[in-house]
Amino acid sequence: MSFHNGPVTKALMLTLGANTFIVGAFQFKHYFRLQLVPHITKYTQWWRILSYQAAFQSSSELFISQILLYNVSVALERVYGSRKFSSYIFVSGVVSTTMTVLGMLAAGWFGINTSFAGPIPILFSILYSYYRVIPSAYRYRIFGVSLTDKTPYYVMATFLALINAPESIALATIGILTGAACRSDILPFKSYRLPSWINKVASAFRPLIGSTEPGYRPNSVLPELGQSGTHVPTSSNGEAIGSAGVDIAEPSVMNRSPVEAQNQTTGREPTSEEISQLSAMFPEATRVQIVNAISSTSSLEAAVERLVQ
Incomplete structure (x- = not known):
């Protein structure tokens, strides 16, 4: 599997996959849920605020998320760069967790005690930026409906949002709001970057992720001069010219x-x-x-x- 310069995405996919497998295999799912009553109000288990986004609750959720991350997150990381993308994920986690806790407190006033689980907000925050940043490559029609190459990913995201409704719908909504907040020029999240020392520490794990240096791609579209069987047209003064009659580099x-x-x-x-x-x-x-x-x-x-x- 090639990740094409997506080390942060690869680390995220491996972490979510390993966490979900361990949580399911050892029956730890009840530790990775967040509920206002009794987890917070009665038992004061504040650590659940961090753990509820560490793993998915089912293999179907994990399967859909891995497909989305491989196709969506890698494309976004190519545009942002690894440092900006990792900063975006960190900020998305902080903002979505804050929104989740505030939403639970607000729902508690109306007697609603909802349980949340899974990193769906972070995934939908990535999807929001993907929608805003990455343009469509092509369009097509099915039964008169105009679709793009990004449509299958949005359809899978819709399934993920409905798989454990209404909890998953609430988390997906929080994720979309988080993505809008992180890209807003009003809030300071858009320009935030993780400290450089974190990148230096992360570089120590680079052999586990693999090489991410892109290969050299020459800008010239013409073959190298001097190769056998190669002829480059020249003008009257001996300078090389292109097919449109424009002078090219010497x-x-x-x-x-x-x-x-x-x-x-x-x-x-x-x-x-x-x-x-x-x-x-x-x-x-x-x-x-x-x-x-x-x-x-x-x-x-x-x-x-x-x-x-």
């Missing part, structure tokens, strides 16, 4: 290596001291990855952040 530019191309863009030349320092901090990273990170950023701290992501 051969020296086309044959430039990835590192040289990055240096040409940023004008920053990595020093041996910087390379040695990052090699000691990231022993799993290759020299090419380290040089590319330094060359494409304006400071060593930014290069560290890119390698962590």
Whole structure:
């Protein structure tokens, strides 16, 4: 299974899967529910405020959530970056938990004692940002109804919201409100980022998740000059031209290596001291990855952040 630069999503999927399996196998489900009476008011079990979003209550919920996370969360993490995406999940957990507790207190005034369980609010908060940030790739019609490539994910999310109604509907609503709050310009959640030291600690677990450095993708659409059987059209003065008659880069530019191309863009030349320092901090990273990170950023701290992501 390839996660395509989705280390945070992969960690989230593995954590939820392991927690749900352990909770179900050892019959611990009753510890992962949150209810105002008697859990909070009678037994003062405040730790349930943190545990109720740690695992799903059924395998069907887990199955749907894993499909959604793999297809939705990875796409969102590609756009946000790993640090911003992990910060978004953290803020979503805090905001959704606060909304859940306040909702339970408000419902208690009307004699409603609802029990909540599962990380559905975080999942629907991710879905809300996916709806707002990721555009549709294509559209199609079935029986005259206009649909997009994102429609199947929304249908599965609807099933997840109805699977344990009305509790799951309430959690899904809290998740959507959480996503709107986290993306709001009025509240400070949108610009919040986790401290950098957390990223440094998380980098120690990188071998367990796998390599996340994207491969080099050249910008040139023409084949390398000098290859056998390759002919590049030229103008009257000997310059290479494209199919539309527009001059293209000279051969020296086309044959430039990835590192040289990055240096040409940023004008920053990595020093041996910087390379040695990052090699000691990231022993799993290759020299090419380290040089590319330094060359494409304006400071060593930014290069560290890119390698962590």
